[in-house]
Amino acid sequence: SVKGKERGEIEIKIEFGGGLHLLFSQQARHVVHVPAHVPDSSPSKPVDMRYLVKYLKSDLLSERIEMFGEGDGVRPGILVLINDADWELEGELDYELKDGDEVVFISTLHGG
Amino acid sequence: SVKGKERGEIEIKIEFGGGLHLLFSQQARHVVHVPAHVPDSSPSKPVDMRYLVKYLKSDLLSERIEMFGEGDGVRPGILVLINDADWELEGELDYELKDGDEVVFISTLHGG
Amino acid sequence: MRPLSLDEYKRYGRQMIQSEWGLPGQLKLKRATVAVVGAGGLGCPVLQYLAGAGVGTIRIVDHDEVDVSNLHRQVLHTTDRVGRNKAESAAMAIEALNPHVKAVSIPKAVHNNNAIELLSGIDILIDCTDRPETRYLLSDTAVRLDIPLVSGAAIASSGQWAVYGGVMNGKRRACYRCMWPAVIGDGGGRCSDVGVWGPVTGMVGCGMAGEAIKEILGHGDGYMHMMRLGTPLRSIKLRSQRPTCSCAGGEAPEIRVGECSTKTTTAVERVSPKELHAIQDSVTIVDT
């Protein structure tokens, strides 16, 4: 998203590696702005990875959702890093995003 | 420094590249704790790169200060990065350090 | 009797003075047997630097023949040797570099039914192949042989490499399946389909050779390194073994990938990114 960050939004850096950028307009690096709190949540809930993954599928993915998403989450075989740490250590979909976080999605390559 | 961070201290990650680690106990990565404010400064002044460089010379350097320091600063030929940005863009010695900052000192290699 | 000949001392002096190395390290290398599967874009640099470093015995497994379209990246072969088996061509090259290395060329494809036989007795397995089926097969074989796997891949301007399996700091590393329980990414694209930059296979292969040597010297670590031309390099720490993975079961897992090989894209010679997507559909799932 090219527009500036609005009040109540946070900025997340996204990177796609291992060929996944092919699914996102062939662009490896993106900066997205998402609401700091999940819209219409009551009580108000900080935005989490579950929201971000959903947002990526609906707003950023340019092709073939089945290559990226599975259920609420991402497909097995996609390694997710939050600020360079494996998201398994961060609570996966329940991780609460902070302004400036960097999220990296990587799959494996096979050519040689 | 291995002890925990005390009240009023901030933690700075230090890395030495390009052979500079030879001057710092042959260790490339260090974590140091420095006071958040320059001791005995009045009015109280946030700690800056000038203080850190002085601290590295007095407390961390294991050999031959003339290879690292020159005046208040570092020798020409040492590239300094603060959170991955060239410190020329960050105010050099006047940059005010924040808890969690990463400072990298790099010199060039010549072998081949 | 000297542990190394005078020629070997001279030849390896510049590496033996490294702190992680020394005479004990050089002797570990000399006594080691490694297998390099694939003598192509990744295998060529791996073989050059393992042979240069003095790994004692190197098995080279490749059933393919040198083609002129390989030579932009498969730099161990020559125009004269187009048409020859790649394992044999590579063996000739590394023997010319270092006569102290025993190069054993195996001009065969690795399959379910010969993997254990071809690869038993080795200390490290190095995967320089280009198909997901073979990659899982080699990982399962390394798990069964209880040895580390150095695995790298390169396609277009991207590459990545890591050590899988084996033990680091007393903890079992993730195997290839632990990290990649399913295939996505380049979706089974092969360099013959999608193409690749020669220097990218070169960088990945050199990185793999470095990991293999560190592993033999007893200084292995747990990073996956990633590169893409024109972007910053990146490294991440890999997790340790996943308890739900087949490699963590009491019994060694059955090798169960080869059966997918009919789904590969051998008929496609060159593809556009658009066509690539269509191909991906047919080969994505090799293991679910």
Place this chain on the structure above:
Amino acid sequence: MRPLSLDEYKRYGRQMIQSEWGLPGQLKLKRATVAVVGAGGLGCPVLQYLAGAGVGTIRIVDHDEVDVSNLHRQVLHTTDRVGRNKAESAAMAIEALNPHVKAVSIPKAVHNNNAIELLSGIDILIDCTDRPETRYLLSDTAVRLDIPLVSGAAIASSGQWAVYGGVMNGKRRACYRCMWPAVIGDGGGRCSDVGVWGPVTGMVGCGMAGEAIKEILGHGDGYMHMMRLGTPLRSIKLRSQRPTCSCAGGEAPEIRVGECSTKTTTAVERVSPKELHAIQDSVTIVDT
């Protein structure tokens, strides 16, 4: 008339299908003349991948002879060619890889008084040498010839590489002097003194070949890449030209480094880290 022969189409197909490449890119490579100074640990992989990719004319400058102690990392040479000039040995190897490349071997050392003569007429200069004096000399020469310089270095288990000078996005890049106005770091250590891992020179050389090709294709960028075995890879953006550097003056700077060469450490054959420090004292300052 075809711009490329059928053999060339076949040979380069896997790279020509890359998006940055295509037929126009391949023709740019074919028409390019590059000079590689130093056919040692860095020069060997650089030469392999530039020749493989089809760079039209490659000048190889090296006055040194192949020694058995080189072969662990200088993988383009062979045991048979020990004692031969390295530029000639390297030329033989890359011609065997790709007969479409014109390899011009220049068995000479580069000095103040012959640098311009040996290197004029080239499109890119690639520094694969191992002494600070030569590095500054080559940077000054590239500034004077107004061409980009691809410069890399490797020592022990560390390496780094970058493109210096030339123009990127309409802005002048930093030259080697802009970035490194004085010598510190490995303090003039050379691989023959301090030693180096073969795969490290390999990775850096492959990285340099990649940068050189991107530069020829018109896709150069501005990172310096750094590696050290066992640690994460790192890349940083280099600054642009420093206004106070000699390269930014109206006139091309005089070349003024070679006179320091008497201070190098040629007599030392192997050193411990302790001794290294002593050596550093004598060679640190080449340009203040």
